[in-house]
Amino acid sequence: MTTFPTSLGTSDADSISLLGQDLAHDLMGRVSFGELAFWLLTQRQPTPGETRVFEAVLIGLADHGFTPTAIAARLTYLSAPDAVQGAVAAGLLGGGSRFLGVTEDTGRFLGDVLADAADTPDGLPAIEDEAAWDALALRAVTDCGAAGRFVPGLGHPVHKVGDPRTPRLIGIAHEAGTYGTHLALFEAIGRVHEQVLGKRLPLNGAGVSGAALADLGLPPELLRATVLLARCAGLIGHIAEEMRRPVANSIYLTVDRNARYVAPGEPG
Amino acid sequence: MTTFPTSLGTSDADSISLLGQDLAHDLMGRVSFGELAFWLLTQRQPTPGETRVFEAVLIGLADHGFTPTAIAARLTYLSAPDAVQGAVAAGLLGGGSRFLGVTEDTGRFLGDVLADAADTPDGLPAIEDEAAWDALALRAVTDCGAAGRFVPGLGHPVHKVGDPRTPRLIGIAHEAGTYGTHLALFEAIGRVHEQVLGKRLPLNGAGVSGAALADLGLPPELLRATVLLARCAGLIGHIAEEMRRPVANSIYLTVDRNARYVAPGEPG
Amino acid sequence: MTTFPTSLGTSDADSISLLGQDLAHDLMGRVSFGELAFWLLTQRQPTPGETRVFEAVLIGLADHGFTPTAIAARLTYLSAPDAVQGAVAAGLLGGGSRFLGVTEDTGRFLGDVLADAADTPDGLPAIEDEAAWDALALRAVTDCGAAGRFVPGLGHPVHKVGDPRTPRLIGIAHEAGTYGTHLALFEAIGRVHEQVLGKRLPLNGAGVSGAALADLGLPPELLRATVLLARCAGLIGHIAEEMRRPVANSIYLTVDRNARYVAPGEPG
Amino acid sequence: MTTFPTSLGTSDADSISLLGQDLAHDLMGRVSFGELAFWLLTQRQPTPGETRVFEAVLIGLADHGFTPTAIAARLTYLSAPDAVQGAVAAGLLGGGSRFLGVTEDTGRFLGDVLADAADTPDGLPAIEDEAAWDALALRAVTDCGAAGRFVPGLGHPVHKVGDPRTPRLIGIAHEAGTYGTHLALFEAIGRVHEQVLGKRLPLNGAGVSGAALADLGLPPELLRATVLLARCAGLIGHIAEEMRRPVANSIYLTVDRNARYVAPGEPG
Structure with a gap:
């Protein structure tokens, strides 16, 4: 018979284990939810510093107000209030390339540049060798x-000068002792890109999150999953607010009453 | 022009606020992700004790191995690996009445019994008056x-004698100072139901979670949302594991190869 | 070994069968998609008249412009254009009680009234006995x-006098020979409800669809599934239009720019 | 005020229009559901021949038994039977690159090869010039x-010699007068690929569907949407069957009882 291996949850009549730990006694009341989430993603327990950075990222990405995904979740709750899970799911389904993909794209981009550099005779710069990081960043931006x-990770429609999450997360990573090659390269990109692009753009919060998570050892394919967890908290916040002070019907009517019919084939 | 009120995220060129807090400086690095999630749900900052109980609930409900929802998420990842958000969403969509609804049902049931009792001349028992709680529980179970x-909250297919999460969560609630009327009533149900039902059933982990969350002031309609956040962490754990050591194709083949064709209309 | 019975699709190296038919030779090019959908739902081949009514219902429910579900699908496409399946799914998730549930509710209500009446000594009226249907409808509306x-099925926010789909679908059912007890009772409700409610409301298109489908033998629990298929066609129409002449970003900006921050706990 | 243009559904107190047609009188009872779906996607009314090919494709792709998507839908229904829309959505979310993407990939691939060929001095071959199509196909397969x-569109895990849908759909396209350059190129690939790949593979049903739909003028980005509509019918068939003769709990138990715990970090 085929068996299905897993290292996650198992149970018998008397006990429940998760990740090889006794769920009730080793995890509940002893670790934070963010720590467990990192552990579930990577199957290794994070250090306290890693947990602090990971939770800071989750908090920084949890909500940005009336994003398309938050609006979709609220409209779905309006239509199907008996199935809250559908409203959360509808919101998460916007977690694609355009808005939530920056974290993954940045982590992947930085990882690729670092992997190529590690393969050269010189290898990677020392973390504190700012000039060497600048040179590497300059080549990477030029190639791009x-x-x-x-x-990826450069520019923001609202925070045109600076995204306040970026210096904060870098500071937390330093304090937590997790600042590594991805953040070093990302900061260097922030310093040098103007030479290539001819304009100064801010390092955005989604990008710095990708860099900080990559420094924790999270591979790029797990970064979007991390963002989805962060966003899940924001979405349940929107749905809870929609229950108390609804706006979705008003959004719907605003659109419907300003619909303008255009004959098929006409430019519109 | 219609405006759309919200107390969640807002931003301008220089700052981002969430729940009236400065996101970068007051929340990132200062609160845990679980604390923020509670705050998003209720729009009030929890006490440290409330956060501890809330996070213990999230951890207790995060994952139970190969549940139908975890399998659905893995199969969706198998079919559409380019859209991780779809796999998470598919898993959450199983967050309905049958498996994940117990927490909400229990919170609502306890709340209704407490509201009725509070309306009587005697009002609610003092927390430590076990005999009075037993009497109230006996009436509630008998009426049911x-x-x-x-x-709701009684019995478990695997933990037939006792669910290890139940005493643990009650202990955490005592330590945290959040133990209240919902848990008192729930424990009393655990003591007296055998008199009515003729058999002893365990108080299950989903039910005790509903009681503990209700004691934090969460209304019943927010309990399912809480469970969905917990489950979101478990689901990204399953998807991460599926990336490393896939089983979904093997599940699919196990089903497909053991399919048995039955003519339409025949009993099968 | 457990086996998994099904009467749907099976295949071997040389052939594919669906519902016991040779897919390539008996179904493709020979039946319409609507006919197959009915067959899949009920596991029996519909008559040509049943197919005509079923397809008329699907067409009548396919799209109503900028509904909350259509807007949610477009916003999801905006956020995740690489995963069209997510946009369709997000739209369908609004298929809950409030907007799409009327068809199911009406079918179930009519079926319950008919089942009760069939259990009386007089049984059900003859189809053409309008006075007897009126009497039955009057009792049902009064009890309600x-x-x-x-x-269910009475009233419409836009079509306050009459929903044009209602007489049309009734006419099609007559022509197709499928007009039965559910439509007879529903029409009687249209004639008598004013005596009880004190105002005249139109029989709406979602309700008449439920009655017409119930007359085809579809049980209430399959009516929402039918509506979801209809709506799926409308949603892919919206997504296709969004690809050609996008409005979702403009919807998002309309909401976001008119957001108004309210401190948590204030009335808003 | 921003307005939102659309050519889909609109309504006023007395009438409902869809695609510029009177919904009740011009569409209900007059066109088939497949015809309306094509019209919604392309915003032009198909010819009867185009409708026949489009519906044949929808039927050919509607269901393949216990696919991962059908299993995911059934498991979701098991967990949340009160929200059928969630089960349909969960099934559609598997409509990604791996299983349902072949139709889109094939349409896009053929379209790209044809566009390049149309740009050469010789332009595209005449439809009946088989030798010229073979030469074009040979270059395309070699380049690939x-x-x-x-x-894309070559090979099938079950139908190793021939997929019965392929000759059938080609025959229908000929009868319907829609056979065009995409099918001509696809058939040529079927004749010549063995010269390059060293083995003979069947032209599969998903691929031929992409070619046939592209010959109807559907752009590649609408092909996945078409497949999702087809699959929606299959999924509601699975959910209806699950209501009558459930297998999802048995699937779940088969997986759960054969779970094998592996310590985190061990190979498994």
Whole structure:
């Protein structure tokens, strides 16, 4: 018979274990929810410093007000208030490339640049060698531009000068002792990109989150999952607020009453 | 022009606020993710004791191995690995009445019994008056049976004698100073139900979670949302494990190869 | 070994069968998609008349412009354009009680009234005995009012006098020979409800769809599934239009720019 | 005020229009559901031949038994039977690259090869010039191999010799007068690929569907939406069958009882 291996939850009549720990006695009341989430993702217990950075990222990405995903969740709750799970799910389904993908894209981009650099005779710079990071960042941004691609993690529609999460998360990573090569490279990109792009853009919060998570050892394919967990908390906040002080019907009517019919095939 | 009120996230060029707090400086690095989630749900900052109980509940409900929802998430990841958000959403969509509804049902049931009792001349018992709680519980369980309804939070398919999460969460609530009327009533149900039902059933972990959350002041309609957040962490754990050591294709083949065709209309 | 019975699709190296039919030769090119959908739901091939009514219902319910579900699907597409399946799913998740539930509620209500009447000594009226249907409808509407419940299928926010789909679908059912007890009772409700409610409300399109589908033998629990299929076509129409002439970003900005911050706990 | 243009559904007190047609009188009872779906996707009314091919594709892709998506839908229904929309949505969320993406990939691949060929001095071959199509196909398959990419639409895990839907759909396209350059190129790939790949693979049903839909003028980005509509019908069939003769609990238990715990970090 086929068996299905797992290292997550198991139970028998008397006990429940999760990740090899006794759920009731080793985890409940002893670790934070964020610590457990990191452990579930990576199957290793984070250090207190790693937990602090991981939770700071989750908090920084939890909610940005009336985003498309929050609006979709509220409209779904309006239509199907008996199935809260559907409203949360509808909100998470917007977790794709355009708005929530920056964290993953940044982590992957930085990881690729670092992997290539590690393969050179010189290897990676020492963390404190700012000039060497700048040189590496300059090559990476230049290559990106030559390939016609955007540098992920740069720029923000609202925070045009600076995203307040970025210096804060870098500070937390330093305090927590997790500041590593991804953040070093990301900061260097912040210093040098103007030389290539001809304008100064802020390092955004989604990007710095990708860098900070990558420094914790999270591979790029787990970064979007992390953002989804963060956003899940924000979405239940929106749904709870929608229960208390609804706006979704008003959003719906605003759109419906300003609909303008255009014959098929006409430019509109 | 219609405006859309919210107390959640807002931002301008220089700052981001969430729940009236400065996101970067007052929340990131200062509160835990579980604390923020409670705050988002209720729009009030929890006490440290409330946070501890809330996080213990989230941890206790995060994962139970190969549940239907975890399997659905893994199968969806197998089919659409490019859209992790779809796999998480598919898993959450199983957060309905049958498996994840017990927490909400228990919180609502206890709340209704307490509200009725509070309306009587005697009002609610003092927390430590076990005999009075037993009397109230006996009436509630008897009424439930007379109405042909199950008492929510009683019984478990695996933990037939005792669910290890139950005493642990009650202990944490005592330590945290949040133990209140819902847990008192729930414990009394655990002591007296055998007199009515003729058999002894365990107080299950989902039920005790509903009682403990209700004691934190969470209304019943927010309990399912809490469970969904807990389960979101478990689901990203399953998807991360599926990336490393996949079982979904093997599950699919086990089902497909043991399919048995039955003509439409035949009993099967 | 456990086996898993099904009467749907099976295949071997040379052939594919669906519902016991040769998919390539008996179904493709020979039946319409609507006919197959009915067959999949009920596991029996519909008559041509049943197919005509079923497809008319699907068409009548496919789209109503910028509904909350259509807006949610477009916002999800905006956020995650690489995962069209997520946008369709987000739209369907609004298929709950408030907007799409009327069809199911009406079918169930009519079926319950008919089942009760069939159990009386007189049994059900003959289809053409309008006076007897009126009497039955009057009792049903009166009972509904006494129980404090709305009569499902009555009233419409836009079509205050008459929903144009209602007479049309009744006409199609007559032509197709499927007009039966559910539609007879529903029409009688349309004639008599004013005596009880004191105002004249239109029989709406969602309600008449429930009656017409119930007359085809579809049980209430399959009516919402039918509506979801109808709506799926509408949603892919919205997503296709969003690809060509996007409005979702404009909807998002309309909401976000008119957000108004309210401190937590204030009335808003 | 911002307005939101649409050519889909609109209504006023007396009438409902969809795609510029009177919904009740011009569409209900007059067009098939498949015809309306094509119209919604493309915003032009299909010819009868186009409708026949479009519906044949929908039927050919509606269901393949216990696929991962069907199993996910059934497990979700098991967990949340009160929210059928969640079960349908969970099933559709598997509509990603791996299983349902072949139709889109094939349409896009064929379209790209045709666009490149149309830009050459010789332009595209005449439909009946089989030798010229073979030459074009040979270059396309060779280029694909040189780029290390698979040719989409080739090969099937079960129908190793031939997929019965392929000749059937080609026959229907000929009868309907819609056979065009995409099918001509796809058939040529079927004749020549063995010269490059060294083995003969069948043209699969998902691929031929992409070719046939592209010949109807559907752009690649609408092909996945078409497959999702087809699959929606299959999924409601599975959910209806699950209501009558459930297997999801048995699937769940088969997996759960054969779970094998592996310590985190061990190979498993």
